[in-house]
Amino acid sequence: MSVSMLLAVVLICAAVFYVLGNRRAIGVSGGDSRQLHSRPNYYGILAALWFAIPAIAVIVVWQVLQGHFLEGGIVDSLPPDVLERSADQVRLVVATIKSLAFGGIASGVEPYMLESAAGYRSAHGFSQTLMSIMSLALGLLVAGTTVARITPQTRARNGVERIVKAMLIACASLAILTTAGIVLSMLFETINFFKTVPLSNFFFSTEWDPRFSSAGRDGGDTGQFGMIPLMVGTMYVAFVAMLVAVPIGLLAAMYLAEYATPKFRATAKPMLEILAGIPTVVYGFFALVTVGPFLRDTGDIMGLDIDARSVMTAGIVMGIMIIPFISSLSDDVITQVPRSLREGSLGLGATKSETIRKVIFPAALPGIVGSILLAASRAIGETMIVVMAAGVAANLSGNPFEPMTTVTVKIVNQLTGDNEFTSPQTLVAFALGMTLFVITLGLNIFALHIVRKYREQYD
Amino acid sequence: MSTQSEVSHSIGATIPAEVSRRLKRRYAAERRFQAYGIGAIMIGLMFLLIMFVSIIQAGLPAFQETRIRLDVELPADKFPDDPAEQTAEGMRLVGWTGLIQQAIRDQLQPETRADALAMHKLLSPNAEVGLRDIVVADPSLIGKSVSVWLLSAGDVDAIVKGTMSRDVPETQRTISDRQLTFIDTLEEQDRLRSQFAFTLFSAGASSYPESAGIGVALVGSLYMMLVVLCLALPIGVAAAVYLEEFAPKNRWTDVIEVNINNLAAVPSIVFGLLGLAVFINFVELPRSAPLVGGLVLTLMTLPTVIIATRAALKAVPPSIREAALGIGASKMQSIFHHVLPLAAPGILTSIIIGLAQALGETAPLLMIGMVATVFTYPETPMDPATALPVQIFMWSGLPERGFVARTSAGIMVLLTFLIFMNAVAVYLRKKFERRW
Numbered sequence: 026m027s028v029s030m031l032l033a034v035v036l037i038c039a040a041v042f043y044v045l046g047n048r049r050a051i052g053v054s055g056g057d058s059r060q061l062h063s064r065p066n067y068y069g070i071l072a073a074l075w076f077a078i079p080a081i082a083v084i085v086v087w088q089v090l091q092g093h094f095l096e097g098g099i100v101d102s103l104p105p106d107v108l109e110r111s112a113d114q115v116r117l118v119v120a121t122i123k124s125l126a127f128g129g130i131a132s133g134v135e136p137y138m139l140e141s142a143a144g145y146r147s148a149h150g151f152s153q154t155l156m157s158i159m160s161l162a163l164g165l166l167v168a169g170t171t172v173a174r175i176t177p178q179t180r181a182r183n184g185v186e187r188i189v190k191a192m193l194i195a196c197a198s199l200a201i202l203t204t205a206g207i208v209l210s211m212l213f214e215t216i217n218f219f220k221t222v223p224l225s226n227f228f229f230s231t232e233w234d235p236r237f238s239s240a241g242r243d244g245g246d247t248g249q250f251g252m253i254p255l256m257v258g259t260m261y262v263a264f265v266a267m268l269v270a271v272p273i274g275l276l277a278a279m280y281l282a283e284y285a286t287p288k289f290r291a292t293a294k295p296m297l298e299i300l301a302g303i304p305t306v307v308y309g310f311f312a313l314v315t316v317g318p319f320l321r322d323t324g325d326i327m328g329l330d331i332d333a334r335s336v337m338t339a340g341i342v343m344g345i346m347i348i349p350f351i352s353s354l355s356d357d358v359i360t361q362v363p364r365s366l367r368e369g370s371l372g373l374g375a376t377k378s379e380t381i382r383k384v385i386f387p388a389a390l391p392g393i394v395g396s397i398l399l400a401a402s403r404a405i406g407e408t409m410i411v412v413m414a415a416g417v418a419a420n421l422s423g424n425p426f427e428p429m430t431t432v433t434v435k436i437v438n439q440l441t442g443d444n445e446f447t448s449p450q451t452l453v454a455f456a457l458g459m460t461l462f463v464i465t466l467g468l469n470i471f472a473l474h475i476v477r478k479y480r481e482q483y484d
Numbered sequence: 485m486s487t488q489s490e491v492s493h494s495i496g497a498t499i500p501a502e503v504s505r506r507l508k509r510r511y512a513a514e515r516r517f518q519a520y521g522i523g524a525i526m527i528g529l530m531f532l533l534i535m536f537v538s539i540i541q542a543g544l545p546a547f548q549e550t551r552i553r554l555d556v557e558l559p560a561d562k563f564p565d566d567p568a569e570q571t572a573e574g575m576r577l578v579g580w581t582g583l584i585q586q587a588i589r590d591q592l593q594p595e596t597r598a599d600a601l602a603m604h605k606l607l608s609p610n611a612e613v614g615l616r617d618i619v620v621a622d623p624s625l626i627g628k629s630v631s632v633w634l635l636s637a638g639d640v641d642a643i644v645k646g647t648m649s650r651d652v653p654e655t656q657r658t659i660s661d662r663q664l665t666f667i668d669t670l671e672e673q674d675r676l677r678s679q680f681a682f683t684l685f686s687a688g689a690s691s692y693p694e695s696a697g698i699g700v701a702l703v704g705s706l707y708m709m710l711v712v713l714c715l716a717l718p719i720g721v722a723a724a725v726y727l728e729e730f731a732p733k734n735r736w737t738d739v740i741e742v743n744i745n746n747l748a749a750v751p752s753i754v755f756g757l758l759g760l761a762v763f764i765n766f767v768e769l770p771r772s773a774p775l776v777g778g779l780v781l782t783l784m785t786l787p788t789v790i791i792a793t794r795a796a797l798k799a800v801p802p803s804i805r806e807a808a809l810g811i812g813a814s815k816m817q818s819i820f821h822h823v824l825p826l827a828a829p830g831i832l833t834s835i836i837i838g839l840a841q842a843l844g845e846t847a848p849l850l851m852i853g854m855v856a857t858v859f860t861y862p863e864t865p866m867d868p869a870t871a872l873p874v875q876i877f878m879w880s881g882l883p884e885r886g887f888v889a890r891t892s893a894g895i896m897v898l899l900t901f902l903i904f905m906n907a908v909a910v911y912l913r914k915k916f917e918r919r920w
Contacts, residue, residue: 089767092768182814186814186815186816189816190726190730190816192722193722193723193725193726193730194726196718196719196720196722196723196726197722197723197726197727197731197740198740199719199723199786200723200740200743200744200747200786200787200790201739201740201743203747203758203783203786204743204746204747206758206762207750207754207755207757207758210757210758210761210762210766211754211757211758211761213761214761272524273524273527273528274524275524276520276521276523276524277521277524277525277528279521280518280520280521280522280524280525281521281525284518284521293525293529296529296532297525297528297529299532300528300531300532302840302844302902302906303535303844303899303902304843304844304845304846304873304898304902305844305846305847306844306846306873306876306877306880306895307535307539307844307876307895307898307899308535309877309880310539310876310880310891310892310895311535311538311539313880314538314542314880314888315534315535315538345528345531348528349528352528376510376511376513376514377514377517378513378514378516378517378518379510379513379514381517382517399749402749403749403751405751406750406751406752406753406754407751408751408752408753408846408847409846409847409877412847412877413877413880413881433751433753433847436753436757436851437753437847437850437851440757440760440850440851441850441855454757455757455761458753458754458757461751461753461754462750462751462754465749465750465751466746466750469745469746469749470746473745
C-alpha cells in the first residue's frame, strides 16, 4: 500500500471512529445528551484524534527510519569486492540499485546489482506492508480503548482541547525548528567543507577559483575558495543600492509624512509599495535588458567603458527595489514623532523644512537607522538581481562599472552545476550560506537593538 | 493708527536687508526641500512606469503567433494500418517533418535545392506537433489531404509582426531575402495569419522561442501554491492562535517570537539551502519536485502568515472573548467559535499575501533543482516540474530575440497573477474591515 493511500485509509478510519465515538456517547447517556459531560461530538472527535495521531505517528517514524535500515540491507548484500571501493563509489552503487528497484533507468548495471535490487524491492514491499499493519493496528487499539471507555463522566472536551493545544504549540515551535534546521544543516555541511579546505583559505584568501570537482581528485589541488572577493562584491553592490535607496526613500518618507495631502498620500504610498511586491526575477530581467544596455550606451557616449553587467547595474536596480522598505518604515517612524515637538518648533518660527531637518529627523533617527539596516540586510541577501545583472567573475576591483560577483551568486552557481554533492565545490555554498545567514541575522538583531535602545520616550 | 504704522515702519527700517534676505533664503530652502520630496517620489514611480512600459512593450508581441496554412498530403502507406496503433505513440515514427516539407514545396514550387531548404526553414521545427495532434484526434484523415495552420519559424513571426526590420542588410538578418519573397507570396495567397498564441500558455520548455511556453511552469507553480496553501494556512493560523491567545509570557514564548521575526528577514536563498540539505539530501525527496518547492516556500512564507494573522486576531476586541467566556464557553471554544470567524477576512488576506510572495520567489527554487528543462506536464507533485519565475529566469539567459519577448510575456502573466491576488486581498480587507 502506498503512503498516500495509507493516509487516505487512516482518514477514513478516523471518520468511522468519529461516528462510533459519537454513537457510543449518545448510547451511554441513554439518549439524553444532557447527562454527558461534553457535547456528543467531542467524544467523536476524541476517538477520531486518538485513531489518527498514533497511526500517523507510526507512518512518519517508519518512513524516516526505513531508508537507513534498507540501505544497510543493500550494503550487506553487495559482493565483497564492491565494498572495498571508496565510500563515494559504494554510495553511487547503492543509489543505482535503488533506482533499478523501482524501474528506473541506470547505466553501468551489473548482474549483482539486479540481484540486490530485487532483494531491496521485496524488503521495501515487506516493510511497507508491515508499516500499514502496524499503524492501523495501533490506531485501532488506542481509539478502540478510548471508545470502549466512554462514560457520561468522561471529560471528552478537556481531552480534545488538550490535544488541540498541544498541536498549536507544535505549530508555533515549528519556527524554532526551522531556525534550528537552517543552522544545523548548514553547520554540518560547513564543517564538512572545512575538513578539506582550511579556514584561512576561505576567510582570508583573496582568490576565488574553485575549479571543477574532479580537480581535487587527481591531485592535491582543490582550488582556491577565498570569499573576500565575493564579500567585497556583495558589500559594493549593497552600498550602491543604499546610495540610491536611502536618499530617495528618506526624502519620499519625509514628504509623505509631513507635506503630502491625505489624498496624495493614499495614492503615492501604495504605488511606491508596489515596488516591494514585484518579484526579484523581474527586477533582474529589467536590469539585464533595460538598465544594463542603457548604462553601456550612456558610457559609450561619454567615452566610458561600462559593462552591461556591472556593480552599477545591479546596485541601481536593487536600490529601486528597496526604496519602499526605507520609505514605508521611515514614514511610520516619522509619523510617530509627537505633535508637540512639531508645534513647538513651528511656534518658534522655524519653517516646515527646518522643523523636519532639525527636530523631527533627530527624534526619528533611531527608527530610521533601524529601517536602513533592515534594508541593507535585504540588499546583502538579495539573489536574483545580482545573479542576472552583477556578473559571475570574482574580480577584486574598485571600479563600479566592471562586473563583480557576490556571495549569493556563487551559492547559486556552485549548486546549479553538475558537481558531486560531497565535493568542496558544492559544500562551499553552505559555508557561504552560513556566512550570509550570520551577517544578515547580526544586522537584523543590531537594527532591532538600536531601535529599542535609542527610542526616545516622549509620552 | 499713526503709531502703528510708525512701529511697523521702524521695524521694516531696522532689519530689512539682512533678515528679509535670510527669510528669502529660508523660504527658498523650504521650497527646495519640498521639491526634493516630490522628486524622490516621482523618481520611484518613474522607475515603476519605465519597468512596466518596457516589459509590456517587449512582451505584447509574444501573445500573437504567426501560422502558415498548408495543404498536407497524408499518404496512407506512411501510416500504421492498424487503427489501434494510430495514436500519438504509434505514429511517432511517421515522417511528419517530411510531409510538411513536401507540402510547402508543393505550395511554393522551389527552383533550386537552396530554395527548398529556405522554404523548410519558414516553418517551426515543432510545427509537426500541430499536424500530429490533428491526425491523432481524427485518424480518418489518413490517406487524404488536410489543410492545416502550422506554426511558423520564430524569424518569420518576427518579420510578420514587424519586430525584425526588413530594411537592414541581408547579412545582418537571420532571414534571407529569398525567404522574404516566400513570405510575401504566402501572404498574397492568404496563407499567413497572426493569431492568439495559445502555444505560450500550453507548451513546455523548447529550444525554439516560437514553440516555448509557460504551460508546464504554470502547472508546477500551481502545485506549489497548493502545497503552500495546505500547509501554511493551518500551521500559520495555529501558531498565530497559540502565540496570540494562549502563550504565557515567558522566555520560551519570547524565543519563539524573536525567532519568527528573524526568520521573516532571513534571505530566501538560505531557505533554499535548508531545503536542499533537509528535504533532498536527508529525507531523499526527488529533486525538481513541486512538493519540495512547496515545502521550502511554506517555511519561507510562514513568518509572514503568522505575523499578519496575529495582527488580525489582535484586531478582534477582547469583549468578544469575554462575552463567550461569560456564557460558559471554554477558552478553546471562545476562540474557535467566535474569534477565528471574526478574524477570518484578515487571515484570508494574510494567506493571499503569503501566497503572492511565494509565487514570485525564485532563488530558493534554484537550489532544489527546479531549473530543469521540463517538456511534459507533471502529473503529481512528485514529478519534475519548473515554476513560472524560474522559467522566466531560464529564458532570460537565452540569446535569441524571440526569448526576450517570451520572457517579457511570462513576466506579464506572473505580474497579472500577483496584481490579481493583491487586488483580492485589498478588496477583502476593504469589504470586511470592521471598526469595533
